[in-house]
Amino acid sequence: MDKAVISESHPLYMGMYRGATSESALREYVESADLILDIGGVLFDDVSTGHGSARLDREKIISIHPHHVEILSNICHINSQSHTYSPVWIGDVISNLIENIKPISSKKFPQPSPITLEKNASQAITWQTLRATMQNFLEAEDTLICESGLSVAFLSSLLLPKNCSFHNQTLWAAIGWATPATFGAALANPQRRVILITGDGAHQLTANEIGTMGRYGVKPIIIVLNNGIFGIEEFLAGNKSNIYNVLSPWNYAQIPHAMGCENWYCQKVTSLDELNNALEKARLHHNGAYIEVILTEKIPPALSETIYAQRYQLLPIDTYLSSG
Incomplete structure (x- = not known):
């Protein structure tokens, strides 16, 4: 939650420390x-x-x-x-x-580098290719709002350009927070381009705010990652394909127009080329933009058994302390 409090373009910025997930x-x-x-x-x-x-x-x-x-x-x-x-x-x-x-x-100091696509990367939209694509898309002065869950887990490692701000709600992990937060940020500073990245599960909780955005004329770029499940719940439970994590299928790209945002640019994408083309059009569009991204990789690999056991304290606490 402290990301971008110190400018990530500062010459002494090293990155974010997060234990084993750090560089x-x-x-x-x-x-x-x-x-x-x-x-x-x-x-x-x-x-x-x-x-x-x-x-x-x-x-x-x-x-x-x-x-x-x-x-x-x-x-x-x-x-x-x-x-x-x-x-x-x-x-x-x-x-x-x-x-x-x-x-x-x-x-x-260690010097962080922007995330880049590997040579000859496929057209599949995976968490890694999505991260590299968003790294290339961000510009100075953008406001990036990242939903709790898989979105922030993968995208908080982006190296932000100059004066780019970052907001997320990891403390209580209140999914659904990011969509109305985007509305608030866009109202607070209309001169900055506000970009929301949210999973479909979280977005379903507060998607009605899209209509309010249209009513007040804010112009965010909203990117909805569609994998059809509550992804973070599946990930933290070991990717067991629990039926209660399956979402009702929505036609996300049709939501803004249905809620009165008639002048928004809306697009559904299934490949990297389509995503890059949609992002380019969204950046140039003089109104709100809404991009539904169909993820090829629905969910990242599950946590290791050791981390899973530690997270849920399946063993006595002394076991973890004795192991360092």
């Missing part, structure tokens, strides 16, 4: 650091630790909260004892850090 060079750099400053009191939940795969030494972590500082934070070990100092204002701490820390060369 290997970044993970090694963070986990071998002499000191880790947790500025703001980051919530180290299952998403931000790569499903509990973070390897952060608590004795090297200082958490700077808004009004206190905590040393030996308990983000990795449940029974750890921390030390808290208050009142300490976060603004004072950061000001003194800026004054006393010497700048170092960015050459010492």
